[in-house]
Amino acid sequence: MTIFLNVRLTIFRHFDFIWSVPIFDLCNEVTDKFSDMLPYKNLIVIDKKSNVAVYKQLALQFINLIQEGKLLPGAELPSTRTLANDLQLHRKTIMAAYNALVTEDWIDNLPRKGYAVSLRLPVVRPRSYNTNRLGAYKGISSFGFEKLETVIYPSVSLAHSRIVVNDGFPDISILPAEAIIKEYRNVLEYTTLNRIGTEWHAEGSPDFRKSLCTFLNQTRGMDIGMDNLLTSRGAQMAIYLAASLIIQPGDKVVVSDPSYLLASMLFERLGAELIRVPVDEEGMCTVPLEEILKNNDVRLLYVIPHHHHPTTVTLSVQRRNHLLQLIKAYDLAVIEDDYDYDFRYQYDPYLPLASGDHGGNIIYIGSLTKVLGTPFRLGYMIATQEFVQSAAKLRALIDLRGEVLMEQTVTGLIDSGELARHIKKANKLYAQRCDFLSDLINDELSDVVDFTKPTGGMALWLKFKPTFPLSKIVKKAGTMGLAFTGSVYNEDVNGRFNACRFGFASLQEEEMKEAIHILRKSADSLVK
Numbered sequence: 001m002t003i004f005l006n007v008r009l010t011i012f013r014h015f016d017f018i019w020s021v022p023i024f025d026l027c028n029e030v031t032d033k034f035s036d037m038l039p040y041k042n043l044i045v046i047d048k049k050s051n052v053a054v055y056k057q058l059a060l061q062f063i064n065l066i067q068e069g070k071l072l073p074g075a076e077l078p079s080t081r082t083l084a085n086d087l088q089l090h091r092k093t094i095m096a097a098y099n100a101l102v103t104e105d106w107i108d109n110l111p112r113k114g115y116a117v118s119l120r121l122p123v124v125r126p127r128s129y130n131t132n133r134l135g136a137y138k139g140i141s142s143f144g145f146e147k148l149e150t151v152i153y154p155s156v157s158l159a160h161s162r163i164v165v166n167d168g169f170p171d172i173s174i175l176p177a178e179a180i181i182k183e184y185r186n187v188l189e190y191t192t193l194n195r196i197g198t199e200w201h202a203e204g205s206p207d208f209r210k211s212l213c214t215f216l217n218q219t220r221g222m223d224i225g226m227d228n229l230l231t232s233r234g235a236q237m238a239i240y241l242a243a244s245l246i247i248q249p250g251d252k253v254v255v256s257d258p259s260y261l262l263a264s265m266l267f268e269r270l271g272a273e274l275i276r277v278p279v280d281e282e283g284m285c286t287v288p289l290e291e292i293l294k295n296n297d298v299r300l301l302y303v304i305p306h307h308h309h310p311t312t313v314t315l316s317v318q319r320r321n322h323l324l325q326l327i328k329a330y331d332l333a334v335i336e337d338d339y340d341y342d343f344r345y346q347y348d349p350y351l352p353l354a355s356g357d358h359g360g361n362i363i364y365i366g367s368l369t370k371v372l373g374t375p376f377r378l379g380y381m382i383a384t385q386e387f388v389q390s391a392a393k394l395r396a397l398i399d400l401r402g403e404v405l406m407e408q409t410v411t412g413l414i415d416s417g418e419l420a421r422h423i424k425k426a427n428k429l430y431a432q433r434c435d436f437l438s439d440l441i442n443d444e445l446s447d448v449v450d451f452t453k454p455t456g457g458m459a460l461w462l463k464f465k466p467t468f469p470l471s472k473i474v475k476k477a478g479t480m481g482l483a484f485t486g487s488v489y490n491e492d493v494n495g496r497f498n499a500c501r502f503g504f505a506s507l508q509e510e511e512m513k514e515a516i517h518i519l520r521k522s523a524d525s526l527v528k
Contacts, residue, residue: 038065040078043065044058045061055093055094058097059100059101062101062106062107066117066121072117073120074116075116076116077107077114077115077116079115080095098115105118105121160481161482162481163481163482163511163514163515163518164485165485165486165502165503165507166503167486167501168458168503168504168505169505169506170505171426171429171430171505172372172373176421179413179416179418180413182412183410183418184409187405187408187412196408200401202393202396203230203389204232204402204407205402205404205407205408207407207411209229211415212231212414213225213228213229214414215414215419215420216229219342222354222364222382227385228382228383229380229382230395231402232402233378233399233403234379235367237379238365238379238380238381239263239335239337241395242391243263243266243270243300244394245391245394246333247267247272247300248270248271248299249270249272250272250273251271252272252275252296253273253298253300253302254275254298255302256276256284256302256304257276257277258279258311258489259309263302272299275298279308279313281313281452282313282319283308283316283319284305286319290322293326298332299333300332300334301327301333303323304336304337305350305352305353306350306352307339307457309337310459310489310500312454312461313452313454313461314350317350320350320356323353324356327353327358327359328357332361336353336362336363336364337365338365338366339367340456340457341366343370345430345434345456346456352364360383362383363381364381365381365382366380368410371419371422371426372422377406378406426505430458430504430505433507434454436512437460437502437504437512438460440513440516444516444520445523448519448520449462449464449465450465458503458504458505459486459501459505460504461499461500461502462500464499465498466498469490469498470489470500472526473519473523474488474500476522477522482515482519482522486501488501
């Protein structure tokens with residue numbers, strides 16, 4: 001056996017060796033934890049019909065695992081009893097293989113610890129004897145697939161950014177952390193955990209849906225039951241599910257201009273032809289919408305009436321009434337995206353369209369992500385019972401269980417009143433930040449941007465004047481430590497838009513001051 005293994009080792013000694021102890025030390029932490037979890041039953045194949053003794057086959061295959069990097073220096077090996085049981089071999093056979101490997105310095109027999117791959121192993125060159133197990137993924141796939149190259153948001157490196165302006169996300173530093181931890185602990189108690197782990201509901205946690213229905217009925221003037229509500233991992237999933245059930249290739253879908261980019265991309269992905277309706281200071285223009293409906297077979301309308309994305313404007317009462325009339329007259333399917341309804345800084349009498357008389361044609365989409373923060377992927381869909389059941393079946397194809405633990409946690413926050421208290425606190429803080437930023441921009445950037453202070457939400461829609469191309473300003477600001485990760489609508493060939501969303505809810509006042517100072521300097525650099 002010694003001669004047999006020496007032949008293998010002699011081959012390797014024709015090549016240069018390099019020692020890399022720091023790398024070994026780094027790898028050992030991971031390897032020690034997971035090497036004993038390797039599926040040896042699948043990695044080691046013994047041919048009992050071979051002329052080579054079984055213990056020699058076993059020893060050679062361990063050498064291969066070491067050479068291929070699956071077993072790194074310091075990795076603990078399974079005990080002889082465990083490996084014998086896994087491979088259905090006699091324990092003496094395993095001991096013979098280990099002893100041979102010890103003799104050739106491939107492994108060490110450590111007192112009171114068992115066997116481990118030797119730390120004295122060299123890293124062998126050429127690479128053909130040290131195959132990287134991930135090497136197969138470093139090239140290009142040989143099969144064909146659709147390459148999605150559309151840029152959703154500008155790619156911005158945050159490595160040198162001191163301030164990040166997002167699309168309008170909440171400040172997670174004000175979350176009621178202790179209350180969340182308390183509710184999460186309650187969920188992890190055996191009785192609750194066992195129940196939610198055993199049950200399965202395609203529409204989402206019954207406890208969560210029941211509590212959420214009560215919350216929505218009280219805050220949005222709705223009259224819904226659990227059968228009308230489906231939970232999802234954020235509003236984006238809910239939009240996807242609803243649109244997938246409605247749109248067929250070639251269907252016409254009406255969206256605003258501009259509109260929420262990800263929704264428009266989704267509709268086009270499903271094969272829809274988009275018809276765009278302009279937006280002004282009163283929201284989506286319903287008169288041209290009516291003309292479109294008269295002259296086209298429209299399958300779906302996507303509307304964001306409360307705080308339109310990206311412009312933040314609110315649909316006026318007159319247009320809301322007109323839109324509801326059109327929905328009923330043309331029996332129109334509607335997705336109402338109400339992503340941040342809970343944040344209103346002035347008296348706002350507007351209820352969702354879904355709370356009006358629409359004959360069940362409106363699918364209402366909302367999100368608690370905008371309340372709790374981006375780490376909490378909790379969205380929901382409200383529709384007729386029949387539609388919800390179909391959406392639940394579709395969701396099961398990509399997401400069987402949903403955020404069960406977090407749904408139960410938020411159920412406790414709703415039932416205890418903690419969620420309502422948090423929304424009230426956040427509203428007060430965000431209103432102050434909205435006022436502060438608006439005043440700051442009026443003082444420092446009035447010659448650069450135009451904007452209308454919104455009545456709610458978490459972002460301003462800044463329209464840069466034609467002499468200040470947004471693409472150049474964002475690029476220049478990036479060199480000074482200010483990054484934009486939200487919706488940036490650069491000027492097109494017609495000079496339209498040249499605008500961006502400036503999320504303020506998650507920024508401190510000092511951060512807003514610095515951000516505006518950098519924008520001022522960036523703008524000034526363009527006119528020098």
